[in-house]
Amino acid sequence: MVVGLLMSIVLENERKNGYCAGEFVSGQVILELLEDTEVVGLHLHAHGGAIASFTPWRGGEGNQSTSSPGECVKYLNEEITLVAKSAGEMHIFPAGKHKLQFTFQLPAGPLVTTFTGRYGKVQYQILTVLERPSVPDLSVRRELRVTSRVDVNSxxxxxxxxxxxxxxxxxxxxxxxxxxxxxxxxxxxxxxxxxxxxxxxxxxxxxxxxxxxxxxxxxxxxxxxxxxxxxxxxxxxxxxxxxxxxxxxxxxxxxxxxxxxxxxxxxxxxxxxxxxxxxxxxxxxxxxxxxxxxxxxxxxxxxxxxxxxxSVASQFTVDMSWLALALPEQPEAPPNYADIVSEEDLSWSAPSVTEQTELTEGLHFPPFDVIQEFRFQPPPLYSEIDPHPDNIREGTPLFTLQE
Missing domain, CATH: 2.60.40.640 (Immunoglobulin-like)
Known part of the structure; x- marks a missing residue:
């Protein structure tokens, strides 16, 4: 920090567990100036990855106790220019507070969760560099927490x-x-x-x-x-x-x-x-x-x-589009009962001619016995044409049954 100048980074959409791969990171670089300041350029660099070394890390964080060759993998490397450097031109920022908006998208590929362990860590950060004439550059760092998506419902x-x-x-x-x-x-x-x-x-x-x-x-x-x-x-x-x-x-x-x-x-x-x-x-x-x-x-x-x-529910997912293809545009009349019941069945089940008294006595028989006499009996013929079109009265059905 320099006297008369304060720079900070604020993230606007950061959640408790950080960001996931493919998400957008939005925020502001805030400059607080006590006097007019000449600025050559202002750049933002988001970077990070994994590093492992067999030299233990102090307390699981910070620098290593001694230098040791290790391995590293880069996962994030984004650069954004907020104030461009122009030849022969100087940017004058008046005294006061200035907010410079930035937005960038994290890679959609593998983005390992932020982690600090005994022999390595996974770390991401945002680095902001302010360039001014005749003075050293001013840089500010801020941690960027990343969480890899792991769905326990798989x-x-x-x-x-x-x-x-x-x-x-x-x-x-x-x-x-x-x-x-x-x-x-x-x-x-x-x-x-x-x-x-x-x-x-x-x-x-x-x-x-x-x-x-x-x-x-x-x-x-x-x-x-x-x-x-x-x-x-x-x-x-x-x-x-x-x-x-x-x-x-x-x-x-x-x-x-x-x-x-x-x-x-x-x-x-x-x-x-x-x-x-x-x-x-x-x-x-x-x-x-x-x-x-x-x-x-x-x-x-x-x-x-x-x-x-x-998986059980998916077995009951049925495509019903075939039903519309199977239904005809105009409904058809039902088939004649005689066409689907053989003559042998009709003759076998036909009731014998009985006297009125016998039929009356039969009404006192158990219901099941009476029902058996009406098996395979053809229903009245069906017709969609009114046989008496001129004698339509109120309450007369449009479709009649031919005796």
Whole structure:
């Protein structure tokens, strides 16, 4: 900062989690001048990418403790000129406050999430350079946070994850029995702040008192010139009750909340950030019995509509356009009943001539018996032509039945 001059960068549409690939970044470069100032040029440079080195970063941020050759990948490189440099011409900015608007679009391709780890980082920033005559250039930097879109509703992240393992505790011939562990979670993808219900069955066939636990771990992987280093850390944990010898324990949705962490990073070839849920048994005097369930921390929350439901619903999506082609423009009269019922059926079902008294007595028979006498009887003939067009009266139907 120079006496009499203050420059800053303000982003207008920045959200809490930053920007995503393909979005527009809008803002202002603000100049506050105490006196008239000559300006040669004003330029804005948005750049960033990933850098990895096996020299640890101090506290996970800042400069490296010692210089070391590493690898870097560039993801963003945009330049905007706000005040152009003109030959033989000087721009005079009067004293006061000046706002210079800028807008640029982030690349639509892979744009890795902002991240700072033990052996590397992914960082983006906006650099503004003010050029003036006879004085050094004034530059101001501002961090540009980027978040890669990871949708936990994708089919591969909605499938349940389950693992099982068994361990026999003892030494040589003095074994005390097996300890079995089976753990399951409902899906693979979750977001920050969500609670993971854990389902587990633990059977203690040993003679020792064991304790079941669960924890979320983050694994950072850094690849430099073909070599890899990893760093693993626990983020959150939960503990169960002690399980005595010969007893079993069941977790019916034991809750473990995901803290605020960096989303999973898999689209960078020199830095990877992965997560897993470890369900393990602490056994005194023996190694832990551990099962690891992979997790993906996303940015698009779960919408409650699983892929299985979506696939079932898609089976009932029917194209009804054929129906319009099948319907005739003019409706046709129904077919003659005699044309679709054989003479044999008609003769077989024809009722015999009965006296009036017999018919009257038949009305007292059960309804089913009476109905059977009218099977396969032809309905009256159908006609769309009125046989008495001149004798139309109010209440007379337009279509009549010929006796």
């Amino acid at each position: 089919p591969s992240l909605l499938t349940p994850v389950e693992r099982s393992k068994e361990l026999t505790v003892g030494c040589w011939f003095f074994t005390s029995g097996p300890i079995s562990l089976s753990a399951k979670i409902g899906r693979k993808g979750y977001c920050n702040g969500e609670v993971i219900p854990i389902y587990a069955e633990i059977e203690n066939g040993s003679s020792r008192l064991i304790v079941p636990k669960a924890a979320i771990y983050q694994t950072q992987s850094f690849i430099v010139h073909g070599k890899m280093k990893t760093h693993r850390q626990m983020l959150a944990s939960v503990r169960g009750n002690h399980i005595a010898s010969g007893s079993t324990e069941t977790w019916n949705g034991k809750m473990l909340k995901i803290p605020s962490v960096t989303p999973t990073i898999l689209d960078c070839h020199i830095i990877r950030v992965e997560y897993f849920l470890a369900v393990y048994i602490h056994i005194p005097g023996a190694h832990k019995l551990v099962v690891e369930l992979p997790l993906v921390i996303g940015t698009v929350p779960f919408n409650g509509f699983t892929y299985r439901n979506a």
